[in-house]
Every structure is written in structure tokens, then in C-alpha cells.
Amino acid sequence: MNIHSPSLFTKLPVMSDKKKRILQATEKLLAEYGFHGISMQMVAKEAGVATGTIYRYFEDKDDLLHQLHDHILSYVAHKISQNISDDMPLQQRFRTMWLNIWNMATEDDAPLINRGQFENLPRRKCHEQRLLEKKMFAQVDQLFEEGKACGLFKELDNEILSVLSLETSACLARKHINGVYKVSDADLESAIQASWDAILQH
Amino acid sequence: MNIHSPSLFTKLPVMSDKKKRILQATEKLLAEYGFHGISMQMVAKEAGVATGTIYRYFEDKDDLLHQLHDHILSYVAHKISQNISDDMPLQQRFRTMWLNIWNMATEDDAPLINRGQFENLPRRKCHEQRLLEKKMFAQVDQLFEEGKACGLFKELDNEILSVLSLETSACLARKHINGVYKVSDADLESAIQASWDAILQH
């Protein structure tokens, strides 16, 4: 199998230009002003459309935020799977994913996730949503399945393995960004190793 | 040293009845409707006081949320340190703390923490705040320090050790409560062991 391609984004070209601009504007404003600080008027202005136009593409504000959540989620899934191929050794794949998460949360081009605003976005609770997420993070699932199959990983559900190892990356990045605690490069390596230790069969 | 006593709450009896009711109402509503869904009028109604009364005890909405944050934080610190004494073996202390977090997040009397709304409460960024938090989680720090001193734990900052091991408990509990993934008793034991593995010197 090859390096993961952004197939999740194939729906994007179908998306009208205006709709994309609205979503991007929302993301930018959310990162800049936080959840409280944005209004539909602001989004419209930033996107360069009329207020009413937003309602052609989104049912209401909640829907806009829902769709932004999905939009970002697919971006995240894409980013996590970057530079991963099936023939890489398990630990290297793990390390790459861990750093993908760290970099994404730490870099400037994903300002929303940095600020912890993403978690606050209203999520649809429905079943399809869960299935979608499952599909998006197929690469992660595959990693865990393979690790368990060869007796390397603990025999736990992927959800739990994910919390034990990868969630740590996001959690640490959040603290790093918030300024709560500055993580050095050496810290980073140790944290990756420790996350690996957590899921390893000892 | 003895079992941790709820000394952090000695200020609570001094707190006026009304103020406590307002804080509790806010917590409940926050859990129910989330950060963006509550208004001062709702809080007042839920607390059974007049709108203006809130402003007798809190400067403004931000102050109310700040104080709620502090209030919950001290509750959390208290809960985490429950049933911990210095002469318990390290692993037992760790296990107890891990479960303290799990139970707290899982039980009904701490509805806010369950929903992950707590993290998003506005925090005061000042230095004193950080010191206070440090003091509150003294038991956690002591555990990590002792573990490192006897060569049992990895030589990492307590903040990182905390993310690697205890944060896992909260994260898992959140998913459990949200219905994202149901954690069985066996899962729980495995997760505790895995969290322990994460910080252990291998």
C-alpha cells in the first residue's frame, strides 16, 4: 500500500466555492476570537459573502459548526495518516503518527486545534457520525490490529489503546501550546517511548 | 501521615448558602447545556435566587466561572487524594489515585467533569493560580517524586508523568460517560496496568 492520499477530501472539490470560504472563515475566526467571539455577521464578512448566503449552505449556526467539526476531523484524520505506509515497521508507524498529532497541534496551520476550541464544537451524536470517524482513522486501527496480531500490543480494544498512547500526544501538545508546561525535544522522545511502553505487552 | 482530610473545604462552611447554591446551579447547568448554553438568568432561576443576587457574590459572569473552576479544582484535588496515605506502597497509591479519578468522573455527583466542560472554563492565568494548583495536587507530586527517587519511574517532569498515566483515567472516563466506548471492569484493570507501564522504568 502506498503513502496515504487525501482521499477524504475528494468531496471538497464538489463543495461550492462559497461554502468552502464560509467554512474557512469560520475556522479562522474561531481560532482568533474563540467560541464566544464570533457571529454570523463576522463569518459572512470574513468570507466575503452576505449574511443570508450562509443560510443557503448551512441550516443554522449549529449546522455550520457541526460541518466545521466534520471538516476539521477529516483534516485531522488525513494529517495523522501522513507519511504512513503499510510496510513500515510498527514502531516507526507509531512514532510517525504520534509526531503527526504533535506537529499538527503545534504548528500554525491548524490554529483551531491548538486552542482547544475544536473539542468544544458541537458534535452530532448519531451513529453514522461514529461510523464516519471509524473509517477516517482506519490507519490507526490497522496499526493497533497488527500490533495485537503479532503479540506485541496488549489485548485491548483499539479505543483504549488509542487513549493510552496517542491521546497522550494531543494532551501534551495542548499543555505545551497553552503554556502550562513547555515540552523539550528530549521530553518529546521520552514521551513517545513511554506511550509505546503503555500499550506494549510486557 | 494520615489519610488525606478534606482541609481544602474548610472555607466552604464560611461560604454563604446563596453563593453555594449559585455555584451548584452553574455546575449543573454547565453539565446539562454546555458552556455556551447558559445565561445568568438561567443560573439565577436554577439557584432559586434573583438575577441581581448573583452579582452580590460574583463580580460578573467571568468571575462566576472562574470561581466555579477553582471550586471544582479543589474538589478534584480533594477527591484524588482520598484514601491515600504516605505509607502505602507506591503502586497501591497510584492505583487508588487512578481509580479516584475514574470514580469521580464516573459518579453522578460530579456531572461537570464528566462532560469535559471543566477544561474549557475560563482560567485565571496568574502565577498564584499555578502555585495553588501545585499545592492542591501535592499528593500526586509526592507520588511521582518518590517513584523517581527509588529508580522506579522514568526521569521525567511530573507534568509529563501525569499526562502519561493519570490523564488517561480522565480521558477514558470521559469516553465512557459520553457513550463513545463502554469500559468493562477488566478493561479498567488493564488500563491501570498500562498507565503504570507508561511511567515505569523498563
Place this chain on the structure above:
Amino acid sequence: MNIHSPSLFTKLPVMSDKKKRILQATEKLLAEYGFHGISMQMVAKEAGVATGTIYRYFEDKDDLLHQLHDHILSYVAHKISQNISDDMPLQQRFRTMWLNIWNMATEDDAPLINRGQFENLPRRKCHEQRLLEKKMFAQVDQLFEEGKACGLFKELDNEILSVLSLETSACLARKHINGVYKVSDADLESAIQASWDAILQH
């Protein structure tokens, strides 16, 4: 030079219908309830628009009152200069202005000035504002300058001459309207003569 034309009002036709209605409503309510008795809701209701609509045309309540002040000021300047031409004898010009003020304050279509609420409207203190006022009352200034030039009037600053002679008209009108004292036609003639005496070189 010809009779003063209402050139100051050329901007009015440009003004949106809603904005004009809001200003008129504000003026009416100000006259009826005074400065402290009006709310934005009342203005909206009186103007027949929604509350939010006011904020489309005015930044905030202060801005509304400022603009009303300017609006009325230009109306006053216009009214004062009515039926004045440069070739009229000085005393006739004075008499006309004096009566212009009296009539304006006494008639029904300028309810605000009647009640002395106008003076208390918040004013912008900036320099441009002062220049604007100067320009608006050019006719008044010209009268005083000519009077001084030909040795008829006392050698005093126009501001003082204005207080001594024309302010009297406004002051008397205010008392007349307030019912404090009813001014007869004979009184009026005497008052005009006395105002004239005040600035005359004796």
C-alpha cells in the same frame, strides 16, 4: 446677498427614512420625558422600528444623542437666519433674528428646544464641532461685526454680545413655554428693545 437658503439641510434627503424617523422619535420623547426618561426601546417603539435597527444607524445611545444635537443645531442655525438679507438695516435684522428664535422655541414643531433639554444633550467637545457651529451662525456673527464696525454696538466679543441680546430671547421663550411666566405681545416688543439696548453703545 439673498435670503438665507436651507443649504445646511441638503444632506437630509440623503438620510434614510428610518434614520430620520429615529431622530424625530428621539426628539419627541426627549421633549416629553426629558433626558433621563427615555430608553432605546422607547425610541424604537416611537419610531416604529425594531430596537436593533437603531444600531444600524447609530453606534450607541451617545451617538444617537450627539447626532440629534447636531441635527437640531443645524435646524436652529437655519431658522435663526431665516428672512435675513444683508441689505436689511441692522436693527431690523436683529429684530428678525430675535423673533426667529422666539418663534422657533414657541412653535410646536420644535418641541425639544422649548424644554431646555437641548442644552443638556451630550456634545462632542472636539475642535471641528466648534468650527461647524461658528459657520452655522455666520449670519449672527456678521450682524455683530457690522454693528461694531459702524460704532453702533459695544466693542465686545460676539459670544458676549450674543448672550446679552439673543440668549434673552431663548431664555424668555423657555419660561413662556414652561408656564413660569406668560409673555404678552407688548412684553415681547419691550424685551426686543431691551435686548437691543443691552448691546448698544450708549
Place this chain on the structure above:
Amino acid sequence: MNIHSPSLFTKLPVMSDKKKRILQATEKLLAEYGFHGISMQMVAKEAGVATGTIYRYFEDKDDLLHQLHDHILSYVAHKISQNISDDMPLQQRFRTMWLNIWNMATEDDAPLINRGQFENLPRRKCHEQRLLEKKMFAQVDQLFEEGKACGLFKELDNEILSVLSLETSACLARKHINGVYKVSDADLESAIQASWDAILQH
């Protein structure tokens, strides 16, 4: 007859200490923060009494302001009549009154009048109020009556004479204080003379 004595204030000693403190506090705050900026709570705090206490002495806020109006009015009447005795020549009496008004409005000890806040105080419109005012300004009336009796002044009602001559002092002082126009000492003398000219039989 002797120098005017503060007979109008004989009711003051009867006034309770608390009531006086409340009135003084109100005056001070009115001068400092203007009409908009004071609340009953502020008045109570400034006066050093409980909020509820105000309502023992004043029916409501309107009543407090009414009574303050009366209080200040009697102060003004007292000030105007200062240093006036019946045997002084008319013009000297006039000049003294004119300057009494000017000084009062210009000095620091009557901060309220300076700011034009006094005029805005709600006034009772009733007949008794008018009689009271009449009585308070007896000295002014007497001046005008004597002037008319000896053929010196124009045969006009005292109200009109007052507007023509003394009101000028207040009006000028207002502009002086507001910074609209700075009045020099020479201006002052000229203005007094002009005010005198206004009411004089020519």
C-alpha cells in the same frame, strides 16, 4: 435694614444629621459624576448610611432630587442676597447681585451649579413651589420694584427684568465654566454695564 441673614436656612438645624449628610452626599456625587452616574447605593455609601435609611427621609429618588433642588435653590437665594443692604444705591446693589451670581457659579464651593446639573434636577411644578421661589428672591424683586418706582428701570414685569439682566450673569458663567468662551475681567465689567443698560429706561 441690615445685611441679609440666612433666615432661609433656619429649617436646616431642625433637619436630622443623617438627612443633611444624604443631601450633601447627593450634591457632591451629582457634581462629580453627573446625573447619570449616581445611584442610591452610591449616595448611601458617600453619606455613610445604609441604603434603606435614605427611604426614611425621602419618599423615593425623585423626592431626594426635588428636595436637593429646593435645598440648592435656597442656597442660591441666600448667596444672591449676600452683602446687599437696602440703603445701598440701586446700581451698586445690582452690581453686587450680578457678581454674586457670577462668583457662585464660578467658585468651587457650588460645584453643582457650575456643571449645569442643577437645571436638570426634577422640579415640582406646583403653585407652592412658585410662591417659595418668589419669597426666596425677595431681594431681587425689591431691587426691581424700587428701580421701577423711581423711573430708572423699564416698566416690565420682574421676571422679564430678571431675564434681561441677571440671567445674563448665569448664562455667561456657564459658558465660562464650560470652556466655551473665556471671560476676562474687562469683559465682566462690560457685561455688567450692558446688563444694566438692558433694563434701564433710555
Place this chain on the structure above:
DNA sequence: AATGAATGAGCGTTCATTCAT
């Protein structure tokens, strides 16, 4: 399809007034 003026319910907050103590 797109606009943006208009809407009005609802926000956070204030404050004149009351009343149990």
C-alpha cells in the same frame, strides 16, 4: 442564487426599592 436591512428575543448587568432583622 444572493443580498443585507430589518427584526426582536435574549443577553449581561444595574439599581430603585423593599423588608426581615
Place this chain on the structure above:
DNA sequence: AATGAATGAACGCTCATTCAT
């Protein structure tokens, strides 16, 4: 008589949503 905590209506203002164009 005096207190001050409590009240809740009303404030200035915002903003998600609608609809005539």
C-alpha cells in the same frame, strides 16, 4: 430607627435568523 441583602424590572446592546428585493 437603621440596616443591607435581596429583589426583579428595565436598561443598553447583540446577533441568529428572515425576507423583500
